Amino acid sequence: MQDKKKRQTSLIRSSLKTSTIEGSWWAVMYGMVETYFGAFFELLKYTSFEISILTTFPIFVGSVAQNLSNKIYHYLQSRKSLLVILKLLQSLLIPTIYLVGLWLNNFFIFLVFICIYFVIALSQMSPWTSWMGYLVPGRLRGRYFGNRSQIIRIATLISSLLAGTILHSYEKTEPIIGFGIIFFIGVIANLGSAYFLHSQYEPDYRVIEEDVKVSLEEKKFKLIKNFISYDSISEFSYSISGPLMIVYWIRELGFNYLEIALLINVSQILGLFSMRYWGRKVDKIGTYSIIRLCSSFISIFPIFWIIIYFLPIQFKLPSSIIIASLASLFFSGRALAMDNRMYEHMNGKNMIQLTSKRIFYRGLFIFLGALLGGIISKTELFLSLGIFDKFVIKLHFVFLFSFIIRAFVWIKFLRIREGSI
Numbered sequence: 001m002q003d004k005k006k007r008q009t010s011l012i013r014s015s016l017k018t019s020t021i022e023g024s025w026w027a028v029m030y031g032m033v034e035t036y037f038g039a040f041f042e043l044l045k046y047t048s049f050e051i052s053i054l055t056t057f058p059i060f061v062g063s064v065a066q067n068l069s070n071k072i073y074h075y076l077q078s079r080k081s082l083l084v085i086l087k088l089l090q091s092l093l094i095p096t097i098y099l100v101g102l103w104l105n106n107f108f109i110f111l112v113f114i115c116i117y118f119v120i121a122l123s124q125m126s127p128w129t130s131w132m133g134y135l136v137p138g139r140l141r142g143r144y145f146g147n148r149s150q151i152i153r154i155a156t157l158i159s160s161l162l163a164g165t166i167l168h169s170y171e172k173t174e175p176i177i178g179f180g181i182i183f184f185i186g187v188i189a190n191l192g193s194a195y196f197l198h199s200q201y202e203p204d205y206r207v208i209e210e211d212v213k214v215s216l217e218e219k220k221f222k223l224i225k226n227f228i229s230y231d232s233i234s235e236f237s238y239s240i241s242g243p244l245m246i247v248y249w250i251r252e253l254g255f256n257y258l259e260i261a262l263l264i265n266v267s268q269i270l271g272l273f274s275m276r277y278w279g280r281k282v283d284k285i286g287t288y289s290i291i292r293l294c295s296s297f298i299s300i301f302p303i304f305w306i307i308i309y310f311l312p313i314q315f316k317l318p319s320s321i322i323i324a325s326l327a328s329l330f331f332s333g334r335a336l337a338m339d340n341r342m343y344e345h346m347n348g349k350n351m352i353q354l355t356s357k358r359i360f361y362r363g364l365f366i367f368l369g370a371l372l373g374g375i376i377s378k379t380e381l382f383l384s385l386g387i388f389d390k391f392v393i394k395l396h397f398v399f400l401f402s403f404i405i406r407a408f409v410w411i412k413f414l415r416i417r418e419g420s421i
Contacts, residue, residue: 146279
């Protein structure tokens, strides 16, 4: 029995190292593909409202459909098999999206394929969370995920910068070729991720408690219900303006693809190298304190984006990088703390079901927030009334509304030091 335990410990340690390698391959795919989905939609000449739908409605659909992964998992009785199959399907969809967007020029058909992509992508999250929840000891979660996240973000940064460079080199000739190159690299990277997932140790199906059905109305799930409520409503407030940021940068601030790449990737450096720091802080002072601190700063960033519009042109890009870097810093800390808070509430039980519910409600509220932001970006109401005459573009009203909702959510859930989320 002792030898078996030692063998499992050795396999778990090896798998944790392999998971970091796997995550790095995934990060290359993300940096090459998903980071530039918004720019791809812009290239296809969709409106800001259509881009809001393309950015968030598929996440909503994926959030609803991903719950099926729990049933498939119980059928296959293997997280590994389920995840590898999903990654292979995802790899097939990347070139499909590229070709459909290029050849058909039909918004609704294109939206269907984007939805299928996110169904497959989001269906991977619950079984992966359950798997890692077993492998990573509770006392080391903040440190391990902080270190892992930092390495993965380095891979994302490098791949995204490379993708931006490739797009810039084709920007004035054949930009669609540039997207074809980066999407192809993304496919190869995702296949690499599938390979290393297959190499990891997976515990027996019966080791982790996974009920077929879980209800948040049960008394024992009160804390996690509050957590999911906060998580969903806060994501609603962020998604009001978030999906339109790249539109704002390109159309209103006048940044080209290379400047967008610099903005996205240079701003990630501060968040990237903060992950180990946040990991230690999570283990030291707790997840709630980090969530509360980071969310307070995140609430005010939309105001800064409004201010940048009125700066002299030579200051717009440097100021944008500074603001985006600070946003990256605090979003990084919050994301790490939120994921660890979820593990605390699950306590090793029903992780697939509970994570699925979190993903579902997050996706629903992200979609509603983006839909609201898209509607505000189209309306002429404020301009016709002469309100805020200095706000010469409609996206400023989106940012202002996002700020108001973010502040309300913080006051509602996080104003006291000892929270209930």
